[in-house]
Amino acid sequence: MFRIDDKHAVITGAGSGIGKAVALVFAKQGAIVHVLDVQENAALQTVNDITSAGGRAQAHVCDVTNQKQVTELFNSIEKVDILVNSAGISHIGSADNTSESDFDKVYSVNVKGVYNCLYAAIPRMKTNKGGVIVNMSSIAAVVGLADRFAYSMSKGAVYAMTMSVAKDYLADNIRCNSIAPARVHTPFVDGFLQKNYPGQEKEMYEKLSKTQPIGRMGKPDEIANLILFLCSDEAGFITGCDYPIDGGFIKLNT
Structure with missing residues (x-):
């Protein structure tokens, strides 16, 4: 179960953390993994870990905030069957002490970066007559967290984009979901x-x-396994959903 053999999977932020865990489990389950990261050495290390274990992967240096760079890169990839938007940054601060530059930086990576990848991937998926997208939201999108104003804003936007994309591309056989981790x-x-x-x-x-x-x-592998399921054929009836993976944070902390 949950095989994704020969699927071309593009994973942003795959040089470390959750993104790397996703890349490793996808390769183990048969995918051709495209490792995107702004840090070249990190991307190459992930690819080395995959190929050393017998998997298939390519490293791509990519700044997700740059639409031209993102579009050119996606157009250079043979196919885009799966997109996992994992790249993101955090920020500590409330509304009255978050600087404009910090707010813009969080927005640029966490919101515009996701949009840029959607903008580049969806036309390729439409041409392929289908695809799967998983976006990295957060518990911060749906509950109040102290001193996470800009971060919460950005993850709320990711949640909203997920629902919009899921609705707009039903006829194109493109599924889109998000997951909402707590601390990992x-x-x-x-x-x-x-x-x-x-x-x-x-x-x-x-x-x-x-x-x-x-x-x-949480452990990165636990997050990656949920993403694997959502990208597999076994989840073919699932779209337009946000999945908390939070150790009970949302439901059991009240």
Whole structure:
């Protein structure tokens, strides 16, 4: 089950974290993986990990905020059967202390970056007579999180774009869903703790872990497995849905 043999899967932000986990599990399940990342070395490392295990992958350096670059890259790929919009950045701040430049940066990557990839991928999928898209939303799209104003804005937009795309391309056999993770333990989390809580990393990690009712952060592989399911033929009846994967955060924290 959940094989995606010979499908061309484009994954943004696949040089690390959740995006890399998605790339690895997709390759294991038979896909030809296109690893997109703004960091060339990270993209090449993901590809090396895949090919060393017998999988198929190509690295592409791509700034998702640049529509011309994104469009040219997508047009150079043989086919686009699957798109996973995983690239994103975070930000800490409320409405009155988030600078305009920081707001614009979050918007540019998390919102415009997703739009640019949709803009480039959907015509290819229409030509192929179908495709699957999974966007990375967040619990921040649907619940209030302290000091996550710009980030929450961006993930709310991702959720809305997902529903719009799912509706607009039903007749083109293009399915579009999003997932809403809570905190997931990635290198980004470790870097965040080192930057913002030097000397308190262990204490803050435990505190953040316990905000999930299940008592821990998610694992990148757990997120990747849900995305794999949504991109497989077994999920062929699913479109226009947002899936919380949050250790009970949304439903059990109230």
